[in-house]
Amino acid sequence: MADLKIRVFKSGGTAPATTVTVPVGMLKIASSLIPQQAVKELHAQGIDLAEIIRISKNPDALGTIIEVEDHEKNERVVIALE
Numbered sequence: 001m002a003d004l005k006i007r008v009f010k011s012g013g014t015a016p017a018t019t020v021t022v023p024v025g026m027l028k029i030a031s032s033l034i035p036q037q038a039v040k041e042l043h044a045q046g047i048d049l050a051e052i053i054r055i056s057k058n059p060d061a062l063g064t065i066i067e068v069e070d071h072e073k074n075e076r077v078v079i080a081l082e
Helices: 024-032 036-044 049-056
Strands: 003-010 018-023 063-070 075-081
Touching: 003 024, 018 024, 024 049, 049 075
Parallel strands: none
Antiparallel strands: 003 018, 003 075, 063 075
């Protein structure tokens, strides 16, 4: 079973500054623990948790789901199923 990986890269770096790993089997439970402010911020960045949960149920869905570049914060966030 895949894991959901969220990696945050700072100012063009090739190694992530932060990595969060959530087993897909725990994704629905883990998503309910995310503070509403964080969910709103994800939505503002175009990230829909419900859609990610739906996609994660497909065993063939592997790879990058979304990549967000925040030029003001000089960081890049990559969300992938691996």
